Amino acid sequence: MRTLISGGTVVTPTGTDAADVMVDGERIVALAAPGSEVASTFAEGAERIDATGRLVIPGAVDVHTHMEMPFGGTQSADTFETGTRAAAWGGTTTIVDFAIQRKGDPLRSGLDAWHAKADGNCAIDYGFHMIVSDVNDQSCKEMDVLVGEGVTSFKLFMAYPGVFYSTDGDILRAMQQARASGATVMMHAENGIAIDVLVSQALSRGETAPRFHGITRPDLLEAEATRRAIALAKVAGAPVYIVHLSTTGALEAVAEARSAGQNAFAETCPQYLFLSSDDLAREGFEGAKYVCSPPLRAAEHHANLWRGLRTDDLSVVSTDHCPFCFKEQKELGLGDFSKIPNGIPGVEHRVDLTYQGVVAGEISLSRWVEVNATTPARMFGLYPRKGVLAPGSDADIVLYDPAARQTISSATHHMSVDYSAYEGKAITGRVDTVLSRGRLVIDGGRYVGEKGHGRFVPRKGNEYLV
Ligand code: URP
Numbered sequence: 001m002r003t004l005i006s007g008g009t010v011v012t013p014t015g016t017d018a019a020d021v022m023v024d025g026e027r028i029v030a031l032a033a034p035g036s037e038v039a040s041t042f043a044e045g046a047e048r049i050d051a052t053g054r055l056v057i058p059g060a061v062d063v064h065t066h067m068e069m070p071f072g073g074t075q076s077a078d079t080f081e082t083g084t085r086a087a088a089w090g091g092t093t094t095i096v097d098f099a100i101q102r103k104g105d106p107l108r109s110g111l112d113a114w115h116a117k118a119d120g121n122c123a124i125d126y127g128f129h130m131i132v133s134d135v136n137d138q139s140c141k142e143m144d145v146l147v148g149e150g151v152t153s154f155k156l157f158m159a160y161p162g163v164f165y166s167t168d169g170d171i172l173r174a175m176q177q178a179r180a181s182g183a184t185v186m187m188h189a190e191n192g193i194a195i196d197v198l199v200s201q202a203l204s205r206g207e208t209a210p211r212f213h214g215i216t217r218p219d220l221l222e223a224e225a226t227r228r229a230i231a232l233a234k235v236a237g238a239p240v241y242i243v244h245l246s247t248t249g250a251l252e253a254v255a256e257a258r259s260a261g262q263n264a265f266a267e268t269c270p271q272y273l274f275l276s277s278d279d280l281a282r283e284g285f286e287g288a289k290y291v292c293s294p295p296l297r298a299a300e301h302h303a304n305l306w307r308g309l310r311t312d313d314l315s316v317v318s319t320d321h322c323p324f325c326f327k328e329q330k331e332l333g334l335g336d337f338s339k340i341p342n343g344i345p346g347v348e349h350r351v352d353l354t355y356q357g358v359v360a361g362e363i364s365l366s367r368w369v370e371v372n373a374t375t376p377a378r379m380f381g382l383y384p385r386k387g388v389l390a391p392g393s394d395a396d397i398v399l400y401d402p403a404a405r406q407t408i409s410s411a412t413h414h415m416s417v418d419y420s421a422y423e424g425k426a427i428t429g430r431v432d433t434v435l436s437r438g439r440l441v442i443d444g445g446r447y448v449g450e451k452g453h454g455r456f457v458p459r460k461g462n463e464y465l466v
Pocket residue numbers: 066188244291292293294320322342343344
């Protein structure tokens with residue numbers, strides 16, 4: 001089937017132009033000036049999508065999601081089916097989720113378990129990173145094998161002792177292996193050993209409310225861990241990608257390493273750009289809705305994170321989508337903040353929320369596309385199949401209405417979770433139409449996608465390594 005998307009404004013990292021987009025089957029075949037002869041010829045017998053008044057952008061790539069993730073005696077509320085559908089509603093056409101190695105198990109069984117959850121259930125394409133919670137000879141060998149299967153990035157944790165935590169020695173070994181295998185280590189950089197001391201001291205003082213989650217995870221312990229991760233990566237000669245960076249101190253560490261020429265990269269997430277420790281301190285148990293790690297920070301960090309996005313010290317915006325219902329799941333932590341499952345729902349609203357940065361003059365339209373689609377695709381080996389509107393690329397295309405107004409609410413969102421962290425937030429802009437590999441998934445605000453359309457996408461290495 002051929003489709004012509006005409007009359008829209010195409011936005012790429014290099015600029016903004018009126019252009020028609022020609023799709024044949026699953027791929028983009030050409031972009032041409034509106035009304036050009038090639039577009040008119042192509043239009044004969046093709047389906048037409050009128051993009052007048054819309055921005056035409058590459059489908060967004062969310063490289064940090066947790067669907068059906070076991071955590072703290074429960075599991076995240078979105079399945080691959082519901083979570084990828086919600087992602088599509090928000091203009092995301094590829095996710096990279098985290099398969100988990102359980103301590104004592106091989107990486108392979110974790111990866112198999114995640115394939116069993118996802119395969120045949122997704123509305124959009126998906127890939128996997130691998131969480132390594134047990135660094136040993138066997139898992140290092142398996143890292144090399146998994147790279148060959150398109151799992152080219154491995155997350156390690158400096159937090160959560162006894163669960164996912166790795167020692168500095170483990171991290172160094174995994175980074176050396178990553179260097180040898182052409183992989184990227186993604187780091188959850190918080191000093192979990194020190195945090196656990198602060199948590200038990202707080203609980204013994206009777207400080208049990210959600211806001212103590214933030215107080216016991218001070219920003220200095222994120223900045224310290226980020227510096228340590230970067231130092232270990234330098235010793236190993238390996239790239240490092242800091243996930244969910246939330247604070248100015250950690251950003252400074254990344255910026256220094258980048259200025260010194262190191263392969264150090266970082267992402268932030270909408271919750272660190274729009275929410276704050278004031279949300280965590282909401283009345284009663286309401287703050288539990290905002291418990292995630294690293295925790296939400298004081299609002300004064302927001303401006304620095306936006307600056308980091310402009311300077312490319314923050315290269316990517318991902319969601320760290322990890323939804324737990326307020327009822328029954330977040331409530332596991334009533335009377336003990338340390339038992340509140342960590343995570344915030346967000347896979348549906350990243351494109352919209354970061355568009356508010358365009359509206360506010362924090363980032364340009366091109367940068368908006370870059371941090372949501374092009375750079376994550378390049379960083380995680382999906383480019384040029386994903387993240388770009390170019391001949392030969394998958395026809396993952398979003399038509400975005402830049403003038404629409406909407407109010408975010410759990411009453412209208414599509415994530416399988418009973419609250420929104422942005423309830424009542426009025427925003428400008430809305431996803432109108434979404435194609436995934438040439439097939440309509442969202443059609444003028446109607447879901448027309450299909451469970452099982454999404455395919456596993458094997459990934460190459462990080463394009464930014466020098
Ligand atoms: O609170 C969070 N971020 N939950 C998801 C797990 C992680 O560390 O990314």
